[in-house]
Amino acid sequence: MLEHGGNLRDAAREYGRPLADWIDLSTGINPHWYAAPAPDANAWHRLPESDPALAAAACSYYDAPAMLPVAGTQAAIQALPRLRAPSRVVVAAPSYAEHAHHWGQQGHQLRQVPYAQLADAVDSCDVLVVCNPNNPTGERIAPALLLAWATRLAARGGWLVVDEAFGDTEAHASLGPHSGQPGLIVLRSIGKFFGLAGLRLGFVAAHPALLGQLADMLGPWAVSGPAQQVALAALTDTHWQNAMRERLRGEGDRLHQLLATHGIASSGTALFQWWPEDRAEAFWRHMAESGIWVRLFRHAAHGIRLGLPLDEHAWLRLQQALTAWKHT
Known part of the structure; x- marks a missing residue:
């Protein structure tokens, strides 16, 4: 670990x-x-079926057309490499180490490339993974440039994965509004900005077909009932x-x-x-x-x-x- x-x-x-x-x-x-409200008593009793209100609140807060709640973005980081056949993967370096770790574990051809050299790597990979803002350095890549890379990757069936875990104070830079296009995957976290890391809840914004595949892989009851209720309150408290x-x-x-x-x-x-x-x-x-x-x-x-x-x-x-x- x-x-x-x-x-x-x-x-x-x-x-x-x-x-x-x-x-x-x-x-x-x-x-x-965020001062989490006490969940309804039956949240501890009922199986945690997905609440459509939570996904809708996430779409509104993150300005994205479709979002899948997951048990922390860590769950998506571990699952996404399993949704592709062996691919050429570039992970920006340095960045959150779990990305490279899990792409490397699933048999993909992995390279870690410094941020300054990413533009030259886009056309020689099938998947590009970037944290924006970067963790740990805070480095940023302009949204227009990321979108151009996403278009080039998608043209050959590739993906651009953008981890925006620290993006809540820089909403203008988010690719969430564009995440309905094929090949663009945006990860968002409740833990950082809301200070609710113990909730273990995040969201994936992507094309609905890919979100469906990810949901099938993660299985039923991926997010607890209490977590859903707390997150719904936080996401709607403007x-x-x-x-x-x-x-x-x-x-x-x-x-x-x-x-x-x-x-x-x-x-x-x-x-x-x-x-x-x-x-x-x-x-x-x-x-x-x-x-x-x-x-x-x-x-x-x-x-x-x-x-x-x-x-x-x-x-x-x-x-x-x-x-x-x-x-x-």
Whole structure:
């Protein structure tokens, strides 16, 4: 199993610090999560048949013509490679490691290509997988360019898979409105922007025929009844969404500036900052010794990703740890 952020129990065991004493900045998940309403009592009793209202709310929120709820986009990431015969697959690098992992496991011919070289790879692959904004670097590819690539791929039966898990604060850049065209697959997550990672719910936007194949592969009752009800409330709460977008943009700017004042030139999204770090392991260890868990990337991306602190106390501890690092 691949390593991911959020593994705070591993940190607690390794450093002998109780869970309650940690600040977890390792995931990029919104620390100001949506206050989930209590689901109806029968949501725990009934088999979780698909609620058409949830799919409709997702289509409205993500501005997509058709969407399939799934048990987290992870479920789709694992299933999509099984829907194709062996293909030439390019996964943008660095990016969320599960994409390359699962395409590689299913017998496809896999290449990982840096973002700067993707344009040259489009015509030599059958499937192109891109995170936009990218996780972990925050790099972006213009929607018009992605659509041009999707058209070229679809002309020969290929796919463009765009993971927009961190796209909620940049709705203008989403390919959701175009996802009805053959060969374009867009993945969206409830976990990041709404801060509901434990809900295990995401959505796939694509041509209805492909969504039907994916639904058949994932089988019945893919999303729990309580998860469907909570997500329906979150997706239709436009007041919360608008206020949270503004708040996250402000806090994202604050994090960027805080790092800059400590000599760190970072980039990212409203939810996280990233920078290549020559002393990445030492920085990660320093922060852990201060009770702050950040995400260390050792391989394709050698650097650090840092999410948003929850409150002023956490901001202060982060500032103090950064100041101490600056003077090491």
